[in-house]
Amino acid sequence: MSATAADSAVTASTDPAGGADFASLSPRTGAELARYAVHDGDHVRATVRAAGEAAAWWDGLGFAGRRTRLAAWRKVLARQLDRVARVVADETGKPFDDARLEVVLTIDHLDWASGNAAKVLGRKSVSPGLLMANQAASVAYRPLGVVGVIGPWNYPIFTPMGSIAYALAAGNTVVFKPSELTPGVAHELARTLAEAVPEVGRYPLLSVVTGFGATGAELCRAPGVGKIAFTGSAATGRRVMAACAENLVPVLMECGGKDPLIVDADADLDAAADAAVWGGMSNAGQTCVGVERVYVVETVAGRFLEKVRAAASKLQVGSASNEGDLGPMTMPSQTAIVRRHVTEALSAGGRAIVGGADSVHDDGTISPVVIADVPEDSVAVTEETFGPLVVVNRVPDVDEAVRRANATGYGLGATVFSAKRGDEIAARLRCGMVSINGVISFAGIPSLPFGGVGESGFGRIHGADGLREFTRAQSVARQRFALPVAVTSFRRTAKTMQALVGVVRARHGR
Known part of the structure; x- marks a missing residue:
């Protein structure tokens, strides 16, 4: 990742x-x-x-x-x-x-x-x-x-x-x-x-x-x-x-990537909220297939946000003596990127649900941040944050959620929570992997290929595709017996070629 x-x-x-x-x-x-x-x-x-x-x-x-x-x-x-x-x-x-x-x-x-x-x-x-x-x-x-x-x-x-x-x-x-x-x-x-x-x-x-x-x-x-x-x-x-x-x-x-999570109106909201928090905050948000954007259908957005707030508020950032739920930024300079994304999202009109600008600490740790209703042109939506920041935006329906999820140059992973339409929604997403009613599940399944499209790259690791990725195909044709009439030879005659063309027309031209 x-x-x-x-x-x-x-x-x-x-x-x-x-x-x-x-x-x-x-x-x-x-x-x-x-x-x-x-x-x-x-x-x-x-x-x-x-x-x-x-x-x-x-x-x-x-x-x-x-x-x-x-x-x-x-x-x-x-x-x-x-x-x-x-x-x-x-x-x-x-x-x-x-x-x-x-x-x-x-x-x-x-x-x-x-x-x-x-x-x-x-x-x-x-x-x-x-x-x-x-x-x-x-x-x-x-x-x-x-x-x-x-x-x-x-x-x-x-x-x-x-x-x-x-x-x-x-x-x-x-x-x-x-x-x-x-x-x-x-x-x-x-x-x-x-x-x-x-x-x-x-x-x-x-x-x-x-x-x-x-x-x-x-x-x-x-x-x-x-x-x-x-x-x-x-x-x-x-x-x-x-x-x-x-x-x-x-x-x-x-x-x-800048991976989205889509929450349908019939989703299990407890499971979806848990996935949003773990997918966005685990490893201090330093996960390329982690959840960075959430699009939740308007009719369930209020309940979903409350569940996310309750779950994210419980997380503790570790210290030198206590591991906590989240460690520090592995690369201290990453805190500046997270601070910029949080600050710009709030200044653009986003609502802080959990944390805020003061969640980014000088010691290289960052407390969980959840911001709702962030404009789609904000850097918190368009750029990879790579920190414990999750943006949650309301959408009128799943069609709009899919449109926004795909409106990026990235295309690595995605998550969908829907009781009835998970497969249908997943098929419409421009990305390499999708987890339905779970989060980052595809990474733990060795038989599934892992990789993205667009700005997320190309090629695949894991699975059969991942094995073939590190090989070259070698084709071998071995003659079992000679044909009575040579075709790939200078001994070929016009009559032979006419017969061959006739066979092809009879088989493929009708």
């Missing part, structure tokens, strides 16, 4: 400290957690070369060999779940149980990817058709070699593993560039894989390169990279694509 602010993983061109290493800091206390190297171009290129050499061995193991080793990794992650989650919580500032949930979902996706790769990607026979009936036709999906993954800080294990697990299961090796805010999580992934797969000492399956924007740019340009999977904003995504274009490296873009 992504963020506009997640771009720091790739936008800074140099180490701002000007040194050979940098510190990972606790968002809660500001204390230094560990130090990591700033890797330069030479190091990145050497890492990609080593990953490329390992890719031949990894591919050669076949689906069964890879599944066995990825299953061993899954077991190590499950046994060490709390240790890994603690690193996630320390580096992001999120509550420990939120970090544990992130690791739980990661393990489930790893299991699905490794268990289904053979079925999805293995060679399959296809019909050769009438004209090529003498051929046996088949298609298989072959690995790309080395996949570069540039990950975000808000879900520093779940989001990148949506690429890493599926790329590995497909037969690729991976070079992972994490955000400079969460390098320790990346090293935990590499450490646990090395513990599970002894051959990693000789064949680096998952390599980590750390640093700032320059390191990410070097990974995009490194010879031997077969694909880049990027998470961040559309603006940074364009720069990543430009760097990748130098070597014609394909890209997968997951670029954030």
Whole structure:
């Protein structure tokens, strides 16, 4: 999952400290957690070369060999779940149980990817058709070699593993560039894989390169990279694509969103309000598929808003000594964006239902904010906020809710609450994923593809589409027997061609 602010993983061109290493800091206390190297171009290129050499061995193991080793990794992650989650919580500032949930979902996706790769990607026979009936036709999906993954800080294990697990299961090796805010999580992934797969000492399956924007740019340009999977904003995504274009490296873009929640007149209002609050406030609102806009049908808007107010008012922001329900902003500078959105929404006529401008604190924490009746041209409606702010606007009917939901360049996820028309409403939404009578449910289902349209990017992680995303299709036609009359040969005669045209006209021209 992504963020506009997640771009720091790739936008800074140099180490701002000007040194050979940098510190990972606790968002809660500001204390230094560990130090990591700033890797330069030479190091990145050497890492990609080593990953490329390992890719031949990894591919050669076949689906069964890879599944066995990825299953061993899954077991190590499950046994060490709390240790890994603690690193996630320390580096992001999120509550420990939120970090544990992130690791739980990661393990489930790893299991699905490794268990289904053979079925999805293995060679399959296809019909050769009438004209090529003498051929046996088949298609298989072959690995790309080395996949570069540039990950975000808000879900520093779940989001990148949506690429890493599926790329590995497909037969690729991976070079992972994490955000400079969460390098320790990346090293935990590499450490646990090395513990599970002894051959990693000789064949680096998952390599980590750390640093700032320059390191990410070097990974995009490194010879031997077969694909880049990027998470961040559309603006940074364009720069990543430009760097990748130098070597014609394909890209997968997951670029954030401004996800709507639609509440129909017959919706379960208790469930819808709970979904709006959790979807908008969990992880301190730092979720690309989190709820940022709510469109509620006028006839139930008053009751819905009261339920949202009651639920959001109970949430507690954590501190250095108390986790609370919401942690601090992982990136302190994000508070300025949230403050601007809140202030402009209120100055434009929005009504504060919960919190307000004073909810944005100088210590990097933000208390929940709910604002109703915000003009549609306000930045709180048009731009990704990436903080615990939810805008709730009344609409006369579902048609207007759908129109407003689609009136954006984003198209990542959406949520619909409706007793009778959930599927109908979902089909009308311009986005990649929809949850009906639940929130962000699609992200937890490994078989469902995850990705967006428009400014939210392109390509898919998760599911069968996510496996194929890290492969190339290879088609094979094998002649079973020679045709009595050669068609694809200079021995072909005019009579032969006339007969062929006659068959086609008889079959397709009537």
